[in-house]
Amino acid sequence: MKRNAYRLFVTLTLLLCYSALYAQPAGVSTIDSLNLKYLNWYNLNPQSDRIEGTSVNKAYAELLAGKTPRKKIVVAVIDGGVDITHPDLKGKIWTNPREIAGNGLDDDNNGYADDIHGWNFIGNKQGENLLYEHMEFVRIYKSMKAEFGNITQIEKVAPADRDRYKLFDKCRAKYDDELKKHTEMNKSLENFEAYYKSKEDYLKRYLRKDKITEEDIKAIKSKSKNVNEAKKVMLDLYKKGFTYSDLAGMRKRTSEQLNYYLNLDFDPRKLVGDNPDDITDVDYGNADVKGPRSFHGTFVSGIITANRNNGIGTDGIAENVEIMVLRAVPDGDERDKDIALAIRYAVDNGANIINMSFGKYFSVNHRFMEEAIQYADNHNVLMIHSAGNASDNLDLIDHYPSSVIGNNTFAKNWITVGATTDKADKNFCGVFSNYGTKTVDLFAPGVNIISLFPENAYKMGDGTSYSGPVVAGIAALVWSYYPELSAQQLKDILLNSATNYPKLKVYIPDTSSKKKTKTAFSELSTTGGVVNAYNALKLAGETAGK
Numbered sequence: 001m002k003r004n005a006y007r008l009f010v011t012l013t014l015l016l017c018y019s020a021l022y023a024q025p026a027g028v029s030t031i032d033s034l035n036l037k038y039l040n041w042y043n044l045n046p047q048s049d050r051i052e053g054t055s056v057n058k059a060y061a062e063l064l065a066g067k068t069p070r071k072k073i074v075v076a077v078i079d080g081g082v083d084i085t086h087p088d089l090k091g092k093i094w095t096n097p098r099e100i101a102g103n104g105l106d107d108d109n110n111g112y113a114d115d116i117h118g119w120n121f122i123g124n125k126q127g128e129n130l131l132y133e134h135m136e137f138v139r140i141y142k143s144m145k146a147e148f149g150n151i152t153q154i155e156k157v158a159p160a161d162r163d164r165y166k167l168f169d170k171c172r173a174k175y176d177d178e179l180k181k182h183t184e185m186n187k188s189l190e191n192f193e194a195y196y197k198s199k200e201d202y203l204k205r206y207l208r209k210d211k212i213t214e215e216d217i218k219a220i221k222s223k224s225k226n227v228n229e230a231k232k233v234m235l236d237l238y239k240k241g242f243t244y245s246d247l248a249g250m251r252k253r254t255s256e257q258l259n260y261y262l263n264l265d266f267d268p269r270k271l272v273g274d275n276p277d278d279i280t281d282v283d284y285g286n287a288d289v290k291g292p293r294s295f296h297g298t299f300v301s302g303i304i305t306a307n308r309n310n311g312i313g314t315d316g317i318a319e320n321v322e323i324m325v326l327r328a329v330p331d332g333d334e335r336d337k338d339i340a341l342a343i344r345y346a347v348d349n350g351a352n353i354i355n356m357s358f359g360k361y362f363s364v365n366h367r368f369m370e371e372a373i374q375y376a377d378n379h380n381v382l383m384i385h386s387a388g389n390a391s392d393n394l395d396l397i398d399h400y401p402s403s404v405i406g407n408n409t410f411a412k413n414w415i416t417v418g419a420t421t422d423k424a425d426k427n428f429c430g431v432f433s434n435y436g437t438k439t440v441d442l443f444a445p446g447v448n449i450i451s452l453f454p455e456n457a458y459k460m461g462d463g464t465s466y467s468g469p470v471v472a473g474i475a476a477l478v479w480s481y482y483p484e485l486s487a488q489q490l491k492d493i494l495l496n497s498a499t500n501y502p503k504l505k506v507y508i509p510d511t512s513s514k515k516k517t518k519t520a521f522s523e524l525s526t527t528g529g530v531v532n533a534y535n536a537l538k539l540a541g542e543t544a545g546k
Contacts (some may be wrong), residue, residue: 027295027457031313034450039247040315041422042303042445042470045534046499051422053445054470055534056317056477063537064481069320071483073476075304075353076118076324077469078345079297081290082327083454084117086298088306088313092324096349104455107227108142109349114287118325119345121338123286124273133268133291133332134261135178136362138206142264143364144168144403154181171362179262193247196237199230206230214238261332268330276335279368289325294454297325299461300357302452303469304476313458314451317473317533320480324351324428328364329358336365339401340372352479352487355472357386357465363400370405377411382475382487382530386468387418387434391509394436413487413493415475419446419467420530428506428521433464435509435524442498442527444470489543497536498529 028034044053074094078192084093096116098108106113122130134142148168151157157165203220204212206227217234221229260266269276274284303322306316326345328338339356346354354376363369376383388399394416403414419430420443430447434440446467453459479490504521522528 016063027305027453027455027459030455031450031458034458035448036423038448038460039450041314042449043317046424052420052424052428052530053299053422054317054474054530055532058473059455059528059534063534063541064407065480067420069480071320071480073318073321073353073480074324074351075318075321075355075472075476076228076326076342076351077301077304077355078326078328078342079300079355079357080329080331081288081292081294081327082297082301082323083290083294083452084323086302086452086454088302088310088316088452089298089323090307090310092301092305092307092316092321092323094324104482110266110345111282112285112287112345115349116287118289119285119342120291120327121285121342121440122272122328122330122335122379123288123291124271124284127286127288128271129286129288129291129327130268130271130330133330133335134263134266134267135261136333136360136364137178138173138262138264139333140167140362140364141171141175144171145264154166167362168457175262178257181258182254182262186251186258189247189251189254193251196233196244199233202226202230234298238444256331259401268332276337277365279337279365281339282341289327290454291327293331295459296329296357296465297327298320298454299449299451299459300355300465300469301325303449303466304355304473306452317470318476318480321476322475324349333362334358336363336368336400340365340368343383345374347376347381351381352404353384353472353475355384355469357463357468359386359388360400361398363398363425368401369401373401373403373411374405377405377413380414380487382479382490383411384468384472384475385414385416386464387436387440389418389419389430389432389463389465390434391432391511392434393441394434396436399434399439413491415441415471415491417441417446417464417468417471417531418443418525419462419464420444420448424504425500426505426507426518428501428504429509429524430462430464430467431507431509432462432511433467433509437523437526440525441495442471442525442529442531443467445532446470471531474531474536477533478536478540481537482544484544485540490540493536493539493543494531495527495529496540497532498527499532499535500527500529502528 041051042053043056044051044060045055046052054246099117100107112119148165220231272284273283305318305321306314308315326342328342399426403411405411418435418440419433420428444467446464450460451467501521505518506521507516
Protein backbone atom coordinates (compact mmCIF):
# COMPACT_ATOMS: atom_id res chain seq x y z
CA MET A 1 0.00 0.00 0.00
CA LYS A 2 2.84 2.42 0.84
CA ARG A 3 4.36 1.95 -2.60
CA ASN A 4 1.01 2.55 -4.28
CA ALA A 5 0.35 5.59 -2.09
CA TYR A 6 3.74 7.05 -3.00
CA ARG A 7 3.14 6.36 -6.68
CA LEU A 8 -0.24 8.05 -6.40
CA PHE A 9 1.26 11.09 -4.71
CA VAL A 10 4.01 11.52 -7.30
CA THR A 11 1.71 11.02 -10.26
CA LEU A 12 -0.97 13.29 -8.82
CA THR A 13 1.59 16.02 -8.18
CA LEU A 14 2.72 15.81 -11.81
CA LEU A 15 -0.88 15.71 -12.94
CA LEU A 16 -1.91 18.82 -11.05
CA CYS A 17 1.18 20.75 -12.21
CA TYR A 18 0.55 19.67 -15.79
CA SER A 19 -3.12 20.53 -15.43
CA ALA A 20 -2.29 24.07 -14.37
CA LEU A 21 -0.25 24.56 -17.53
CA TYR A 22 -2.19 22.68 -20.18
CA ALA A 23 -5.74 21.83 -19.10
CA GLN A 24 -8.38 22.78 -21.61
CA PRO A 25 -10.62 25.44 -20.04
CA ALA A 26 -14.34 25.29 -19.55
CA GLY A 27 -16.51 28.35 -19.14
CA VAL A 28 -19.43 28.91 -16.79
CA SER A 29 -22.79 30.23 -17.91
CA THR A 30 -23.18 32.65 -15.00
CA ILE A 31 -20.38 34.73 -13.60
CA ASP A 32 -21.65 34.06 -10.07
CA SER A 33 -20.18 30.56 -10.39
CA LEU A 34 -16.68 32.07 -10.25
CA ASN A 35 -14.82 33.62 -7.32
CA LEU A 36 -16.30 37.11 -7.41
CA LYS A 37 -13.51 38.36 -5.18
CA TYR A 38 -11.52 38.69 -8.39
CA LEU A 39 -14.23 40.15 -10.62
CA ASN A 40 -12.84 43.21 -12.44
CA TRP A 41 -9.97 43.55 -9.96
CA TYR A 42 -7.70 44.83 -12.71
CA ASN A 43 -9.90 47.96 -12.81
CA LEU A 44 -9.50 48.75 -9.10
CA ASN A 45 -7.28 51.26 -7.32
CA PRO A 46 -4.34 50.35 -5.05
CA GLN A 47 -5.06 53.12 -2.55
CA SER A 48 -8.84 53.15 -2.14
CA ASP A 49 -9.55 49.49 -2.93
CA ARG A 50 -6.36 47.99 -1.46
CA ILE A 51 -6.03 45.91 -4.62
CA GLU A 52 -3.11 46.35 -7.01
CA GLY A 53 -5.26 47.12 -10.02
CA THR A 54 -4.72 49.78 -12.66
CA SER A 55 -7.06 52.54 -11.40
CA VAL A 56 -9.38 52.33 -14.41
CA ASN A 57 -12.54 52.94 -12.37
CA LYS A 58 -10.92 55.89 -10.61
CA ALA A 59 -9.98 57.37 -13.98
CA TYR A 60 -13.56 57.16 -15.23
CA ALA A 61 -14.94 58.67 -12.02
CA GLU A 62 -12.45 61.49 -11.48
CA LEU A 63 -10.93 62.32 -14.86
CA LEU A 64 -13.44 61.32 -17.53
CA ALA A 65 -16.82 62.08 -15.94
CA GLY A 66 -18.79 64.34 -18.28
CA LYS A 67 -16.23 63.98 -21.06
CA THR A 68 -16.86 62.36 -24.44
CA PRO A 69 -14.28 60.23 -26.26
CA ARG A 70 -13.02 61.98 -29.36
CA LYS A 71 -12.14 58.93 -31.44
CA LYS A 72 -13.19 55.32 -31.86
CA ILE A 73 -10.08 53.18 -31.39
CA VAL A 74 -9.68 49.95 -33.35
CA VAL A 75 -7.74 47.23 -31.55
CA ALA A 76 -6.64 44.31 -33.71
CA VAL A 77 -6.59 41.09 -31.69
CA ILE A 78 -4.26 38.59 -33.38
CA ASP A 79 -5.20 35.34 -31.70
CA GLY A 80 -6.97 32.01 -32.16
CA GLY A 81 -10.33 33.60 -32.96
CA VAL A 82 -13.03 35.53 -31.11
CA ASP A 83 -16.68 34.72 -30.41
CA ILE A 84 -18.01 37.95 -31.89
CA THR A 85 -21.58 37.12 -30.80
CA HIS A 86 -20.81 37.16 -27.07
CA PRO A 87 -23.35 39.52 -25.43
CA ASP A 88 -20.60 41.31 -23.51
CA LEU A 89 -19.01 42.24 -26.85
CA LYS A 90 -22.20 43.61 -28.40
CA GLY A 91 -21.36 46.73 -30.38
CA LYS A 92 -17.63 46.17 -29.84
CA ILE A 93 -16.69 44.29 -33.02
CA TRP A 94 -15.12 46.14 -35.93
CA THR A 95 -17.04 46.00 -39.20
CA ASN A 96 -15.33 46.69 -42.51
CA PRO A 97 -17.38 49.59 -43.92
CA ARG A 98 -16.27 48.93 -47.49
CA GLU A 99 -17.17 45.24 -47.67
CA ILE A 100 -20.56 43.68 -48.49
CA ALA A 101 -21.21 40.60 -46.41
CA GLY A 102 -21.79 37.26 -48.07
CA ASN A 103 -21.41 38.15 -51.73
CA GLY A 104 -18.10 36.30 -52.10
CA LEU A 105 -16.43 39.37 -53.56
CA ASP A 106 -13.51 41.51 -52.49
CA ASP A 107 -15.54 44.72 -52.59
CA ASP A 108 -12.84 46.98 -51.18
CA ASN A 109 -10.04 45.39 -53.22
CA ASN A 110 -7.88 44.75 -50.18
CA GLY A 111 -7.20 41.15 -51.21
CA TYR A 112 -9.70 39.54 -48.83
CA ALA A 113 -13.24 38.61 -49.87
CA ASP A 114 -16.03 39.08 -47.30
CA ASP A 115 -13.63 40.22 -44.58
CA ILE A 116 -16.43 41.82 -42.60
CA HIS A 117 -14.89 41.59 -39.11
CA GLY A 118 -11.30 40.67 -39.95
CA TRP A 119 -9.64 37.62 -41.47
CA ASN A 120 -8.72 34.03 -40.68
CA PHE A 121 -5.14 33.33 -41.80
CA ILE A 122 -5.22 29.67 -40.75
CA GLY A 123 -8.00 28.35 -42.94
CA ASN A 124 -8.72 27.70 -46.59
CA LYS A 125 -11.07 29.04 -49.24
CA GLN A 126 -13.44 26.11 -48.70
CA GLY A 127 -14.11 27.28 -45.15
CA GLU A 128 -12.03 24.60 -43.42
CA ASN A 129 -9.97 25.76 -40.46
CA LEU A 130 -6.63 24.66 -39.11
CA LEU A 131 -6.64 23.90 -35.39
CA TYR A 132 -3.38 22.06 -34.64
CA GLU A 133 0.14 22.97 -35.72
CA HIS A 134 3.68 21.80 -35.08
CA MET A 135 5.89 23.55 -32.58
CA GLU A 136 8.45 25.70 -34.38
CA PHE A 137 11.40 23.60 -33.24
CA VAL A 138 9.65 20.57 -34.75
CA ARG A 139 9.34 22.35 -38.09
CA ILE A 140 13.02 23.21 -38.05
CA TYR A 141 14.07 19.71 -37.01
CA LYS A 142 11.84 18.13 -39.64
CA SER A 143 13.02 20.42 -42.45
CA MET A 144 16.72 19.76 -41.78
CA LYS A 145 16.57 16.14 -40.64
CA ALA A 146 17.45 14.69 -44.04
CA GLU A 147 20.48 16.96 -44.30
CA PHE A 148 21.88 16.78 -40.77
CA GLY A 149 20.08 13.90 -39.07
CA ASN A 150 23.02 11.49 -39.15
CA ILE A 151 25.61 14.04 -38.04
CA THR A 152 26.57 14.42 -34.39
CA GLN A 153 29.85 16.34 -34.72
CA ILE A 154 29.94 19.87 -36.09
CA GLU A 155 33.42 19.26 -37.52
CA LYS A 156 31.80 17.05 -40.15
CA VAL A 157 29.68 19.95 -41.38
CA ALA A 158 30.90 22.36 -44.05
CA PRO A 159 31.86 25.72 -42.48
CA ALA A 160 29.22 27.55 -44.50
CA ASP A 161 26.49 25.32 -43.03
CA ARG A 162 27.57 25.30 -39.40
CA ASP A 163 25.20 28.01 -38.18
CA ARG A 164 22.31 26.08 -39.67
CA TYR A 165 23.60 22.88 -38.12
CA LYS A 166 23.78 24.54 -34.69
CA LEU A 167 20.13 25.54 -35.03
CA PHE A 168 19.22 22.02 -36.14
CA ASP A 169 21.13 20.44 -33.26
CA LYS A 170 19.42 22.73 -30.76
CA CYS A 171 16.01 21.85 -32.18
CA ARG A 172 16.88 18.14 -32.27
CA ALA A 173 17.74 18.22 -28.57
CA LYS A 174 14.55 20.11 -27.80
CA TYR A 175 12.49 17.67 -29.84
CA ASP A 176 14.03 14.61 -28.17
CA ASP A 177 13.47 16.12 -24.73
CA GLU A 178 9.85 17.10 -25.37
CA LEU A 179 9.00 13.78 -27.00
CA LYS A 180 10.45 11.88 -24.05
CA LYS A 181 8.68 14.10 -21.53
CA HIS A 182 5.24 13.81 -23.11
CA THR A 183 5.59 10.10 -23.82
CA GLU A 184 6.42 9.50 -20.17
CA MET A 185 3.59 11.78 -19.07
CA ASN A 186 1.15 9.93 -21.27
CA LYS A 187 2.22 6.61 -19.75
CA SER A 188 1.97 8.04 -16.23
CA LEU A 189 -1.53 9.26 -16.94
CA GLU A 190 -2.53 5.85 -18.29
CA ASN A 191 -1.21 4.17 -15.15
CA PHE A 192 -2.82 6.76 -12.92
CA GLU A 193 -6.18 6.33 -14.63
CA ALA A 194 -6.02 2.56 -14.23
CA TYR A 195 -5.10 2.93 -10.55
CA TYR A 196 -7.84 5.49 -9.93
CA LYS A 197 -10.48 3.45 -11.75
CA SER A 198 -9.55 0.30 -9.83
CA LYS A 199 -10.18 2.05 -6.51
CA GLU A 200 -13.36 3.74 -7.70
CA ASP A 201 -14.76 0.52 -9.16
CA TYR A 202 -13.89 -1.37 -5.98
CA LEU A 203 -15.93 1.10 -3.90
CA LYS A 204 -18.79 1.04 -6.40
CA ARG A 205 -18.99 -2.71 -5.99
CA TYR A 206 -18.73 -2.43 -2.22
CA LEU A 207 -21.53 0.15 -2.07
CA ARG A 208 -23.48 -1.53 -4.87
CA LYS A 209 -23.87 1.74 -6.75
CA ASP A 210 -23.21 2.69 -10.37
CA LYS A 211 -22.15 6.17 -9.30
CA ILE A 212 -20.58 7.27 -6.04
CA THR A 213 -19.98 10.70 -4.52
CA GLU A 214 -17.50 12.09 -2.02
CA GLU A 215 -20.25 11.96 0.61
CA ASP A 216 -20.84 8.27 -0.13
CA ILE A 217 -17.16 7.52 0.39
CA LYS A 218 -16.89 9.57 3.59
CA ALA A 219 -19.80 7.61 5.05
CA ILE A 220 -18.08 4.24 4.59
CA LYS A 221 -17.31 2.44 7.84
CA SER A 222 -15.50 -0.84 7.35
CA LYS A 223 -12.83 -3.02 8.93
CA SER A 224 -11.69 -4.22 5.52
CA LYS A 225 -8.10 -3.21 4.70
CA ASN A 226 -8.89 -3.05 0.97
CA VAL A 227 -12.00 -0.94 1.48
CA ASN A 228 -10.20 1.51 3.73
CA GLU A 229 -7.25 1.76 1.34
CA ALA A 230 -9.59 2.58 -1.54
CA LYS A 231 -11.46 5.05 0.66
CA LYS A 232 -8.23 6.81 1.64
CA VAL A 233 -7.04 7.02 -1.95
CA MET A 234 -10.30 8.53 -3.17
CA LEU A 235 -10.60 11.02 -0.32
CA ASP A 236 -6.99 12.12 -0.81
CA LEU A 237 -7.81 12.81 -4.44
CA TYR A 238 -10.88 14.84 -3.53
CA LYS A 239 -8.85 16.78 -0.97
CA LYS A 240 -6.28 17.72 -3.60
CA GLY A 241 -9.03 19.04 -5.87
CA PHE A 242 -8.79 16.22 -8.40
CA THR A 243 -11.69 15.51 -10.73
CA TYR A 244 -12.00 12.91 -13.45
CA SER A 245 -12.50 15.70 -15.97
CA ASP A 246 -9.00 16.92 -15.04
CA LEU A 247 -7.62 13.54 -15.96
CA ALA A 248 -9.59 13.38 -19.19
CA GLY A 249 -8.34 16.84 -20.11
CA MET A 250 -4.75 15.85 -19.46
CA ARG A 251 -5.07 12.67 -21.48
CA LYS A 252 -6.45 14.74 -24.33
CA ARG A 253 -3.67 17.29 -24.07
CA THR A 254 -0.86 14.73 -24.03
CA SER A 255 -2.47 13.06 -27.04
CA GLU A 256 -2.47 16.40 -28.84
CA GLN A 257 1.20 16.86 -28.05
CA LEU A 258 2.12 13.43 -29.40
CA ASN A 259 -0.31 13.28 -32.32
CA TYR A 260 0.05 16.85 -33.57
CA TYR A 261 2.62 19.24 -32.07
CA LEU A 262 5.46 16.69 -31.99
CA ASN A 263 4.36 14.32 -34.75
CA LEU A 264 6.81 14.43 -37.66
CA ASP A 265 4.30 12.68 -39.94
CA PHE A 266 1.62 15.31 -39.33
CA ASP A 267 1.20 17.80 -42.21
CA PRO A 268 -1.01 20.62 -40.91
CA ARG A 269 -0.32 23.14 -43.64
CA LYS A 270 -1.75 20.88 -46.32
CA LEU A 271 -5.22 22.03 -45.29
CA VAL A 272 -4.37 25.70 -45.78
CA GLY A 273 -2.82 25.08 -49.18
CA ASP A 274 -0.22 27.85 -49.25
CA ASN A 275 3.56 27.97 -49.06
CA PRO A 276 4.25 29.14 -45.49
CA ASP A 277 7.78 30.18 -46.46
CA ASP A 278 6.60 32.52 -49.23
CA ILE A 279 5.33 35.86 -47.91
CA THR A 280 4.02 36.75 -51.38
CA ASP A 281 1.69 33.72 -51.42
CA VAL A 282 -1.30 35.49 -49.86
CA ASP A 283 -4.30 33.90 -51.57
CA TYR A 284 -5.46 31.76 -48.66
CA GLY A 285 -7.61 31.93 -45.53
CA ASN A 286 -11.28 32.73 -45.03
CA ALA A 287 -13.62 35.09 -43.21
CA ASP A 288 -14.42 32.78 -40.27
CA VAL A 289 -12.91 34.82 -37.44
CA LYS A 290 -14.25 32.58 -34.66
CA GLY A 291 -12.75 29.28 -35.74
CA PRO A 292 -12.97 25.98 -33.86
CA ARG A 293 -11.39 27.12 -30.58
CA SER A 294 -11.87 30.79 -29.79
CA PHE A 295 -11.66 30.87 -25.99
CA HIS A 296 -8.30 32.65 -25.81
CA GLY A 297 -9.11 35.50 -28.17
CA THR A 298 -12.56 35.94 -26.62
CA PHE A 299 -11.00 36.19 -23.15
CA VAL A 300 -8.46 38.73 -24.41
CA SER A 301 -11.12 40.85 -26.12
CA GLY A 302 -13.24 40.93 -22.98
CA ILE A 303 -10.42 42.42 -20.94
CA ILE A 304 -9.92 45.15 -23.51
CA THR A 305 -13.52 46.18 -24.03
CA ALA A 306 -16.30 44.05 -22.52
CA ASN A 307 -19.34 46.28 -22.11
CA ARG A 308 -19.10 48.26 -18.89
CA ASN A 309 -22.71 49.39 -18.62
CA ASN A 310 -24.88 46.43 -19.62
CA GLY A 311 -25.39 45.00 -16.14
CA ILE A 312 -23.96 41.58 -16.98
CA GLY A 313 -20.63 39.82 -16.93
CA THR A 314 -17.36 41.69 -16.67
CA ASP A 315 -16.26 45.27 -17.19
CA GLY A 316 -13.65 45.77 -19.86
CA ILE A 317 -11.25 48.68 -19.74
CA ALA A 318 -11.98 50.87 -22.76
CA GLU A 319 -15.47 51.84 -23.89
CA ASN A 320 -15.02 53.52 -27.26
CA VAL A 321 -13.29 50.57 -28.90
CA GLU A 322 -13.88 48.07 -31.68
CA ILE A 323 -12.11 44.72 -31.94
CA MET A 324 -10.71 43.73 -35.34
CA VAL A 325 -10.41 39.94 -35.25
CA LEU A 326 -7.40 38.34 -36.94
CA ARG A 327 -7.25 34.57 -36.49
CA ALA A 328 -3.62 33.50 -36.94
CA VAL A 329 -2.68 31.55 -33.80
CA PRO A 330 -3.31 27.77 -33.80
CA ASP A 331 -2.86 25.20 -31.07
CA GLY A 332 0.88 24.76 -31.44
CA ASP A 333 3.23 27.49 -32.66
CA GLU A 334 2.06 30.25 -34.94
CA ARG A 335 3.67 30.72 -38.36
CA ASP A 336 5.70 33.89 -38.89
CA LYS A 337 4.06 34.44 -42.25
CA ASP A 338 0.52 34.36 -40.83
CA ILE A 339 1.36 36.81 -38.06
CA ALA A 340 3.23 39.12 -40.43
CA LEU A 341 0.29 39.23 -42.84
CA ALA A 342 -2.12 39.77 -39.94
CA ILE A 343 -0.07 42.75 -38.77
CA ARG A 344 -0.08 44.21 -42.27
CA TYR A 345 -3.84 43.62 -42.56
CA ALA A 346 -4.38 45.44 -39.26
CA VAL A 347 -2.31 48.42 -40.38
CA ASP A 348 -3.87 48.64 -43.84
CA ASN A 349 -7.42 48.40 -42.52
CA GLY A 350 -7.25 51.04 -39.84
CA ALA A 351 -6.18 49.39 -36.59
CA ASN A 352 -4.63 51.75 -34.06
CA ILE A 353 -3.40 49.11 -31.63
CA ILE A 354 -2.39 45.47 -32.16
CA ASN A 355 -2.62 43.02 -29.26
CA MET A 356 -0.43 39.92 -29.53
CA SER A 357 -0.87 37.36 -26.74
CA PHE A 358 1.37 34.62 -28.12
CA GLY A 359 5.04 33.80 -28.50
CA LYS A 360 7.67 31.14 -29.17
CA TYR A 361 11.36 30.45 -28.70
CA PHE A 362 12.34 29.65 -32.29
CA SER A 363 11.56 31.51 -35.50
CA VAL A 364 12.19 30.30 -39.05
CA ASN A 365 11.06 33.37 -40.96
CA HIS A 366 11.59 36.13 -38.45
CA ARG A 367 12.50 38.48 -41.29
CA PHE A 368 8.79 38.41 -42.26
CA MET A 369 7.99 39.58 -38.74
CA GLU A 370 10.70 42.22 -38.63
CA GLU A 371 9.43 43.80 -41.84
CA ALA A 372 5.81 43.71 -40.67
CA ILE A 373 6.68 45.22 -37.29
CA GLN A 374 8.66 47.95 -39.04
CA TYR A 375 5.63 48.54 -41.29
CA ALA A 376 3.35 48.99 -38.27
CA ASP A 377 5.97 51.18 -36.60
CA ASN A 378 6.09 53.42 -39.66
CA HIS A 379 2.29 53.78 -39.68
CA ASN A 380 1.78 54.98 -36.10
CA VAL A 381 0.36 51.69 -34.80
CA LEU A 382 1.05 50.69 -31.19
CA MET A 383 1.95 47.02 -30.68
CA ILE A 384 1.38 45.27 -27.34
CA HIS A 385 3.00 41.86 -26.78
CA SER A 386 2.69 39.48 -23.84
CA ALA A 387 6.04 38.51 -22.34
CA GLY A 388 5.27 34.79 -22.07
CA ASN A 389 4.61 32.23 -19.36
CA ALA A 390 7.81 30.21 -18.89
CA SER A 391 9.29 32.27 -15.99
CA ASP A 392 12.27 33.08 -18.22
CA ASN A 393 14.60 36.07 -18.14
CA LEU A 394 14.15 37.36 -21.68
CA ASP A 395 17.37 39.36 -21.42
CA LEU A 396 19.21 36.04 -21.68
CA ILE A 397 17.32 34.15 -24.39
CA ASP A 398 15.64 34.63 -27.74
CA HIS A 399 11.87 34.99 -27.72
CA TYR A 400 9.68 35.78 -30.72
CA PRO A 401 8.19 38.08 -31.79
CA SER A 402 10.13 40.92 -30.23
CA SER A 403 10.85 44.58 -30.78
CA VAL A 404 14.16 43.74 -32.48
CA ILE A 405 13.87 44.61 -36.17
CA GLY A 406 17.51 44.55 -37.21
CA ASN A 407 21.03 44.87 -35.89
CA ASN A 408 20.76 47.16 -32.85
CA THR A 409 17.44 48.45 -34.18
CA PHE A 410 14.24 48.31 -32.17
CA ALA A 411 10.63 49.12 -32.94
CA LYS A 412 9.67 52.42 -31.33
CA ASN A 413 6.01 51.55 -30.81
CA TRP A 414 6.33 48.16 -29.12
CA ILE A 415 5.49 47.28 -25.48
CA THR A 416 6.22 43.93 -23.82
CA VAL A 417 4.17 43.10 -20.72
CA GLY A 418 4.68 40.79 -17.72
CA ALA A 419 2.04 39.64 -15.23
CA THR A 420 1.31 40.62 -11.61
CA THR A 421 -1.09 39.51 -8.89
CA ASP A 422 -3.53 41.61 -6.87
CA LYS A 423 -1.27 42.01 -3.82
CA ALA A 424 2.03 43.91 -3.61
CA ASP A 425 3.89 41.33 -1.56
CA LYS A 426 6.64 38.81 -2.18
CA ASN A 427 4.35 36.94 -4.60
CA PHE A 428 3.52 40.06 -6.62
CA CYS A 429 4.93 38.65 -9.87
CA GLY A 430 3.02 35.86 -11.52
CA VAL A 431 5.10 32.76 -10.80
CA PHE A 432 4.95 31.92 -14.51
CA SER A 433 5.71 35.37 -15.92
CA ASN A 434 8.70 36.05 -18.13
CA TYR A 435 10.67 39.14 -17.17
CA GLY A 436 13.71 41.18 -18.17
CA THR A 437 15.31 44.46 -17.18
CA LYS A 438 16.00 45.25 -20.84
CA THR A 439 13.29 43.30 -22.67
CA VAL A 440 10.08 43.62 -20.63
CA ASP A 441 8.72 47.17 -20.46
CA LEU A 442 6.25 46.95 -17.60
CA PHE A 443 3.83 44.68 -15.78
CA ALA A 444 0.04 44.48 -15.58
CA PRO A 445 -2.56 42.31 -13.82
CA GLY A 446 -2.45 38.75 -15.14
CA VAL A 447 -3.41 36.39 -12.30
CA ASN A 448 -6.96 35.38 -11.36
CA ILE A 449 -8.45 37.37 -14.22
CA ILE A 450 -12.14 36.86 -14.99
CA SER A 451 -13.22 37.50 -18.57
CA LEU A 452 -15.34 36.22 -21.43
CA PHE A 453 -15.60 32.68 -22.76
CA PRO A 454 -17.32 31.53 -25.98
CA GLU A 455 -21.03 30.72 -26.10
CA ASN A 456 -22.11 33.44 -23.65
CA ALA A 457 -19.90 32.10 -20.86
CA TYR A 458 -17.19 33.37 -18.50
CA LYS A 459 -13.92 32.03 -17.15
CA MET A 460 -11.07 32.79 -14.75
CA GLY A 461 -7.49 32.45 -15.96
CA ASP A 462 -3.84 33.38 -15.48
CA GLY A 463 -1.19 34.45 -17.95
CA THR A 464 0.74 37.28 -19.52
CA SER A 465 -1.73 36.66 -22.35
CA TYR A 466 -4.15 38.56 -20.13
CA SER A 467 -1.80 41.25 -18.82
CA GLY A 468 -1.04 42.34 -22.40
CA PRO A 469 -4.70 43.20 -23.12
CA VAL A 470 -4.87 45.19 -19.88
CA VAL A 471 -2.21 47.46 -21.35
CA ALA A 472 -3.91 47.43 -24.76
CA GLY A 473 -7.19 48.43 -23.12
CA ILE A 474 -5.61 51.30 -21.20
CA ALA A 475 -3.78 52.43 -24.33
CA ALA A 476 -7.09 52.45 -26.22
CA LEU A 477 -8.79 54.34 -23.39
CA VAL A 478 -6.14 57.06 -23.37
CA TRP A 479 -5.98 57.35 -27.15
CA SER A 480 -9.77 57.64 -27.47
CA TYR A 481 -9.63 60.86 -25.42
CA TYR A 482 -6.32 62.15 -26.77
CA PRO A 483 -6.16 61.04 -30.42
CA GLU A 484 -3.63 63.74 -31.26
CA LEU A 485 -0.94 61.72 -29.50
CA SER A 486 1.42 59.65 -31.62
CA ALA A 487 1.96 55.98 -30.91
CA GLN A 488 5.45 56.84 -29.65
CA GLN A 489 4.03 59.46 -27.28
CA LEU A 490 1.37 57.04 -26.06
CA LYS A 491 3.97 54.37 -25.36
CA ASP A 492 6.10 56.85 -23.43
CA ILE A 493 3.07 57.95 -21.42
CA LEU A 494 2.15 54.39 -20.46
CA LEU A 495 5.71 53.62 -19.38
CA ASN A 496 6.42 56.91 -17.60
CA SER A 497 3.14 56.83 -15.66
CA ALA A 498 3.45 53.27 -14.39
CA THR A 499 3.03 52.71 -10.65
CA ASN A 500 6.44 52.03 -9.12
CA TYR A 501 7.27 49.92 -6.08
CA PRO A 502 10.83 51.05 -5.21
CA LYS A 503 11.08 49.15 -1.92
CA LEU A 504 9.25 45.97 -2.89
CA LYS A 505 11.19 42.71 -2.91
CA VAL A 506 9.53 39.87 -4.80
CA TYR A 507 10.21 36.28 -5.70
CA ILE A 508 11.80 35.96 -9.11
CA PRO A 509 9.30 34.04 -11.27
CA ASP A 510 10.18 30.36 -11.26
CA THR A 511 8.00 27.31 -11.83
CA SER A 512 10.77 24.71 -11.78
CA SER A 513 12.53 25.14 -8.43
CA LYS A 514 11.29 24.81 -4.87
CA LYS A 515 13.94 27.27 -3.69
CA LYS A 516 12.78 30.82 -4.41
CA THR A 517 15.02 33.83 -4.80
CA LYS A 518 14.01 37.42 -4.11
CA THR A 519 14.92 40.54 -6.03
CA ALA A 520 13.70 44.10 -6.29
CA PHE A 521 10.52 44.30 -8.36
CA SER A 522 12.11 47.28 -10.08
CA GLU A 523 14.75 44.94 -11.56
CA LEU A 524 12.26 42.82 -13.52
CA SER A 525 11.37 45.34 -16.24
CA THR A 526 12.66 48.53 -17.81
CA THR A 527 10.22 50.71 -15.86
CA GLY A 528 9.98 48.62 -12.72
CA GLY A 529 6.29 49.46 -12.69
CA VAL A 530 2.70 48.40 -13.30
CA VAL A 531 0.54 50.17 -15.87
CA ASN A 532 -1.89 52.71 -14.38
CA ALA A 533 -4.82 54.19 -16.30
CA TYR A 534 -5.38 57.15 -13.98
CA ASN A 535 -1.76 58.24 -14.11
CA ALA A 536 -1.60 57.68 -17.87
CA LEU A 537 -4.65 59.85 -18.54
CA LYS A 538 -3.29 62.65 -16.36
CA LEU A 539 0.06 62.56 -18.13
CA ALA A 540 -1.67 62.36 -21.52
CA GLY A 541 -3.61 65.51 -20.70
CA GLU A 542 -0.43 67.31 -19.73
CA THR A 543 1.38 66.08 -22.85
CA ALA A 544 -1.44 66.97 -25.23
CA GLY A 545 -1.73 70.42 -23.67
CA LYS A 546 1.88 71.29 -24.33
